[in-house]
């Protein structure tokens with residue numbers, strides 16, 4: 001299949017400075033609502049990149065579970081590749097790829113662990129099968145075959161039968177605390193609109209247009 005010559009013209013209304021909310025969080029929420037209303041799949045999915053011990057970037061999709069003034073929360077296994085990388089180097093960049101609207105939002109910042117109270121609360125809200133899965137999957141490690149995983153699921157299903165599944169200490173949330181956001185809107189002829197928010201020294205957001 002030839003991907004070289006595939007081109008889509010982005011016939012969108014564009015993005016002007018006066019369209020933007022002064023708060024990047026509010027702007028994110030406005031675009032998230034647009035993504036929901038447009039029926040985009042998994043509109044809270046973001047690709048998040050961290051850096052490994054060799055200084056090499058590594059990225060994967062996770063689901064954002066909260067976006068507010070504190071930052072962006074997501075959950076997973078603290079002993080996974082991303083967990084170890086974020087522990088050693090708590091910096092990350094993320095992108096929400098809202099391709100059906102010819103939009104992306106990029107975020108860069110630092111990452112911290114959520115409190116165990118917050119992680120417990122979110123874990124408790126997950127379906128039981130996902131809770132068992134958090135115990136059963138040694139995420140990002142090599143396993144022999146799928147039956148190994150199924151045996152672990154069976155073992156933890158039996159272990160927790162008849163009672164609540166507690167949150168394993170190796171599973172929880174992170175908070176990405178953004179230092180910059182960038183909102184990108186595709187336009188015809190690759191002359192896209194890009195606006196970056198960066199925090200001023202006193203914490204106010206400065207909004208700048210970037211060349212496409």
Ligand SMILES: Cc1cc2nc3c(=O)[nH]c(=O)nc-3n(C[C@H](O)[C@H](O)[C@H](O)COP(=O)(O)O)c2cc1C
Nearest residue numbers: 042045060061062063075076077080081082083140
């Ligand atoms: C749509 C989608 C949503 C996902 N959501 C999560 C998530 O919320 N948390 C998570 O740890 N992994 C999630 N994953 C799996 C990750 O992409 C990845 O495979 C996993 O976290 C292991 O990554 P790592 O080895 O870099 O740590 C998701 C994958 C997809 C495609």
